[in-house]
Amino acid sequence: MEFTINQIAGMLNGTVRGDGAHKINMLGKIQDAKRGQVTFLSNPKYEQYIYTTQASAVIVKRDFQARKEITTTLILVDDPYSSFTVLLEEYHRVISFQKIGVEEPSFIGKNVSVGKNIYRGAFSYIGENVMVGENVKIYPHVYIGDHVRIGDNSILHSGVKLYAGSKVGKNCLIHSGTVIGSDGFGFAPQEDGSYKTIPQLGNVIIEDNVTIGANTVIDCATLYGDSTVLRKGVKLDNLIQIAHNVEVGKNTVIAAQTGISGSTKIGEGSVLGGQVGIAGHLVLANNTSIGAQAGLGKSIKEEGAKIIGSPAFDVKEYYKAYAVFKNLPALKDRLRELENKMRQLNGSLESQIEKMEEGE
Amino acid sequence: MEFTINQIAGMLNGTVRGDGAHKINMLGKIQDAKRGQVTFLSNPKYEQYIYTTQASAVIVKRDFQARKEITTTLILVDDPYSSFTVLLEEYHRVISFQKIGVEEPSFIGKNVSVGKNIYRGAFSYIGENVMVGENVKIYPHVYIGDHVRIGDNSILHSGVKLYAGSKVGKNCLIHSGTVIGSDGFGFAPQEDGSYKTIPQLGNVIIEDNVTIGANTVIDCATLYGDSTVLRKGVKLDNLIQIAHNVEVGKNTVIAAQTGISGSTKIGEGSVLGGQVGIAGHLVLANNTSIGAQAGLGKSIKEEGAKIIGSPAFDVKEYYKAYAVFKNLPALKDRLRELENKMRQLNGSLESQIEKMEEGE
């Protein structure tokens, strides 16, 4: 990728202040960008670097007021951060090696339909009766069980495992080692203390535009015809556990190592921090925000709740309570002191009364 | 699968109330089962649906008393839930594609003994001196290291990795991405601040009827001849960490994302919630119950303990303490108020005494 600063400004609907003829061939961070690179300034705490950066151009907000002399060329835009992500994407498209075609050996079962322009890596496995859309990339060691469907433009990185019957929408991105459609954790206790495995016959449905990190697990639903569902636009991080029959609402974002127990429904537009644990059979309203490491045992009825703690409650209340918790030993000392004073007071009051009674 | 209601009742030792001649070809949930489906009623809170369900038959408890008119056929049994799981299992056996045979390319080392009726998927790898029992299913991308043994009827889903020397019993089910026999986490600190890796030479033994979820890790024991052990009937969920030399007792159930540190022994019949953390070198009595997200740093001597919290203690005591924790700011305010009153009281008492002394 090599563009002039003027060309880049054009792509971003930006205005150039300075020399727009310089060539840009790389993106960089404002702290250490070099000549030939373009960078951006969005967070004010990095402003200092704009006066010293070696970058050939810096993308800044239209109303940016320099407080010192600037030697680099500026590209003025409405939102520098989002403009920069546009460039990143463009860059990504150009530099990333666009895998296409079939590497051998690979395995493909009977009755498989495959769209055009797909990549099937070596050692990838596609079972029977599978439908794969256009422009799909199936990296090496991917396993696609029977009756799976994968929509256009989706990417399955090396080692993704899709159990039989799973459905993946369009424009999905699934990272290495993620398992989709494994059995839900269901066991019926027997009289002798052992457990009988309850067959898990449902599947997993992943709607369009979903991104899933690495080594995450999404179990299938229990009953035939039922599904564990990730709605459109859901973003899951790495090492997440999604149990059977869970439904994650549209555009909900979940950070790494969080676990959601069976049959729980998460409202859309929600944000869950890392290492959160959610019990089974709950319903969470839309736009719920759950802090890292929280544990949730009850449904959330009100939209927009912000909670943390284990068990979780209102985030502000939690931090107030925790501030007292940190000083509990001092609080206990104050209580003890008060008890002592009370005893002394009672004593002195009694002796006072005695005195008074003597005095009478 | 297509049976009449009478045939299904016969399989379940149930009694038909209504028309038993209808054909059933599917299982469903009571809320949305359709004609041709059989469902069940176990949890009383779903009773409402029995009066409106479209299901052709509902499995209910023998002593079920209808409070309104019922149009569907009933199958009366002792335990509707467990009867339904019997049907699920039967269904599973029939519909699930019974993989058998060898897909190519697959890899098999020297001196391997393999039972009859096994499935070896494409890209599966079996090392040297391995023994595999009858009816075993080895899905694509499974790795079986040297000297591994796998008992009859066990199933290894795609991408399971068994390090050299691991032993898996009969009727075991291991889901995708699970790693068995990786090195325990053992390092000897050196004088220069670095760590020297302590070789891990033991193995993992998984007894009969064990189920393990996806992307779980079970490390091998440290010393040659020692083993990390999952006893008969253990059920592990997804993304669990079992460190070196751990022993999990018979019929113990562990939910997702829990971690057990090295050399700890968990008693049989125990139930561990999700995201629990247990320190190393502990011994937990039988039938221990540990709530989600608990952290345990001490052994449990008494059988049947129920604990939660980090560090964990008695579950009822924990929730009482946590109830006070949530209101700590109010409690602190009450303490402050009491201190103020005490000061006032001391003040007024002093002035009182002064007065009295003046009055003397």
Added chain:
Amino acid sequence: MEFTINQIAGMLNGTVRGDGAHKINMLGKIQDAKRGQVTFLSNPKYEQYIYTTQASAVIVKRDFQARKEITTTLILVDDPYSSFTVLLEEYHRVISFQKIGVEEPSFIGKNVSVGKNIYRGAFSYIGENVMVGENVKIYPHVYIGDHVRIGDNSILHSGVKLYAGSKVGKNCLIHSGTVIGSDGFGFAPQEDGSYKTIPQLGNVIIEDNVTIGANTVIDCATLYGDSTVLRKGVKLDNLIQIAHNVEVGKNTVIAAQTGISGSTKIGEGSVLGGQVGIAGHLVLANNTSIGAQAGLGKSIKEEGAKIIGSPAFDVKEYYKAYAVFKNLPALKDRLRELENKMRQLNGSLESQIEKMEEGE
């Protein structure tokens, strides 16, 4: 491996007390070692076993004073534990099957340079422009993306996935299912509530002598030219999450299931317990010690801090506060009692004053 006790003592610079001619062919634990095995005594609480062990030899400290008769042969050394690990290592070298050579089918892309004495297992995949050092072991189902570099003597166990551009140093050991270089979790919120994926163009750099457990995930850095970095000698356990742009300092050890959010820098020589969660953009000083299940939201400036809790603070303070927490219901009762006494006291004082005033 078969050595005489005298030969073993020679390897360890130890002194033999007893018959040094016996042959040793196995290592064992002092509790259950048998004839022909050598074991060690380091922890005093195992001393009892030295008087009854069947082991042919026991490695003990030079100043060990027996309190009863000992029938086994002793090998006196400065540090029995570290001497034993030397033997373990030697044993490991001898018994572990030294895989070398290429198994087929395996995949190797264009322009790959491979050192001598390497092992490439069946179904392993090496992309284009990859450089692999000497004595490297690449187990079956390993995926090595384009432009990856792997240093001498490193071992990648079955199913390890290295995304394009990753760099692994010398003498590294990476266990099964670990994913290196997956996309960082970065999304730009859009006006319609959806999220736009921010391309992740950096890579992961793993320096020399790093060990990584199974099913761990290390995301790549966001910007091209940036890296997520594990410094020399880092030891990571299983199921750990390392987000984009994180840097883990030299010789830092992290236990299982811990997660570190984006751009955080962990100082060298630090020790993190299991299931710890660390927020993004923090800086932790060298030699920080973080207890299991802690949650950290602030940077640590002082070296050698020891913290726990969520949010985490000083470990001693935490346990003091937690001791009070466990008894909060009793503390609340004491407060209530004090309030009652205060009310009574105020009452009796008032009546006293009334009396006095009446008496005047």
